[in-house]
Amino acid sequence: MEASRGLEIEKKYDVDAGAVVPDLGQAAGVARTGAPHTDLLEAVYFDTPNHALAARRITLRRRTGGKDAGWHLKLPPRGDQAAGEGPQQRTELHAPLGRPDAVPDALLTHLLAYLRGAVPVPVVRLDTRRTTYPLYGDDGVHLADLADDHVTAERLAGRGNDTRQEWREWELELVHGKPGLFGPVEELLLAAGAKPAGHASKLARALGPGTKAGKRAAGDAAADTPGTTAPALLAGKRAPAAAVVTVYVAQQVDAILAGDSAVRLEEPEAVHNMRSATRRIRSVLAAYAKLYRAAPVRKLRTELKWLGQLLGQPRDAEVLRAQLRGQLGALQSADGVETATAKVEQRTDADYDAAYRLLQEALGTERYFRLLDTLEEFRDNPPVRADSVAPGRRAAAKAVDKAAKRLQRSRKAAKRARRGREQELALHRVRKDAKRLRHVAESAVLVHGKRAGKVAKAAHRQQKVLGQHQDAVVARDLLAAIAAEYGEPATAGIYAELLSLQEERMAAAQAAYRKAWKKSRDLFSRGVL
Secondary structure, eight states, X not given: OOOEEEEEEEEEEEOOTTOOOOOGGGSTTXXXXXXXXXXXXXXEEEEOTTOTTGGGXXXXXXXXXXXXXXXXXXXXXXXXXXXXXXXXXXXXXXXXXXXXXXXXXXXXXXXXXXXXXXXXXXXXXXXXXXXXXXXXXXXXOEEEEEXXXXXXXXXXXXXXXTOEXXXXXXXXXXXXXXXXXXXXXXXXXXXXXXXXXXXXXXXXXXXXXXXXXXXXXXXXXXXXXXXXXXXXXXXXXTOBHHHHHHHXXXXXHHHHHHHXXXXXXXXXXHHHHHHHHHXXXXXXXXXXXXXXXXXXXXXXXXXXHHHHHHHHHXXXXXXXXXXXXXXXXXXXXXXXXXXXXXXXXXHHHHHHHHHHHHHHHHTTSHHHHHHHHHHHHHHHSOOBOTTOOOBHHHHHHHHHHHHHHHHHHHHHHHHHSOTXXXXXXXXXXXXXXXXXXXXXXXXXHHHHTHHHHHXXXXXXXXXXXXXXXXXXXXXHHHHHHHHHHSOOXXXXXXXXXXXXHHHHHHHHHHXXXXXXXXXXXXXXXXXXX
16 A cells, blocks of 8 residues: 655744643734644654664654554655754655554655665654644634644663653644744744754654764754755865765765665656766766775775666666657557557567566665665765865866866767767767766856856756767667567568667767757866866
């Protein structure tokens, strides 16, 4: 069964036991407060013994009582929002109660990249007496809920003398209201004795601030990974070069982890997005290699290449299948098109299914999980060489210039290449080098701004049109193989027409590439940044 999905936008407040809930109908934008109702909730939180989920600000619980009984999975906020002091936005997934000791597969799929082979077990139980005050607008719209929670928490793993805690908190969560509602309501709450919560979740408080997981779950800035706070790392013009890489790599690591479940569920564009993130990391590691100790970077790039190849096979098969389906669809009235379509779809479907099966198997291996460990370790503790002290702006400019020169060399080699397979391979190399320049320039945007952005866009234009050229080359080779294997006279004309179309697409892509190069020639003819 598929999990239901929602967006939770809330803000928490610590409050003393004797505080009185104010009349929130006095807040600007709130017309009235509805009748309060009380629920008794019991929630059991699941995690690994070393709190791998809590350390990443992920909450998994099974709750009984109240209107939303069931399994709940809350995924962490991403980017700058994760480090902010405003309302927290988190994706929340729900599944029915089911068995109390078995996490539903619909939720477990989203956790495999974080569990990495570990089995989640009960770690905390919370008993909450919750009184909910609904807030309504002039038009009767249910804007938000204020929950007045009296909480008793007990740690179930790592028992000691302080496993039981009690506290009270207020939680303001939007229903159909806008984030601007938080300000007026907060004024009344603070006046009643509340103060912004010192924890991001009840689980964080139950785990305790002394644990690393508790700090991470609470959003403690000191416990956050370096890659999550780009402004702090890149403040000032003298930010170190390694900080540029750390911030960029952290963004891609987030994309890989977030995209893992989407790939497992075969969501549209999921493989493409995850593959792009792996390529981006490989590109910047190659471009900034001198900043780091050689062995860790070499190992990481090797493992990323392995993952990228696994992602590339189903993605390439997917693109080829869609491309040929469209071309065959345009020939609907031609004789033999149904037979040709069946043969092409049989081959492309088989290639896609086989590649995706291999990818799914790889995502459950120890090798993949260790790669995720290595990526997070690189992000959190980069293996920077002791003598790597170059300012980020200078190092980024040098890396972009080097990548641009590499692209110019491959362009000249392609011009000298003989027509046919030699030229096709040379243009494929140009495409790869354009892609590397694009990624390196993207990293430089963090310190060079719009100028680096222009370089990235120019490189992307070249990469895109040469990608169309490569797609046509691959389609041509596959069609030739199918035509040779299934040489029915009725389909010969269809394959000949499709093969001719690929040659036309290749020629058009080459013309578009020359145009894109001329457009960016001045940009690349001197020091790029």
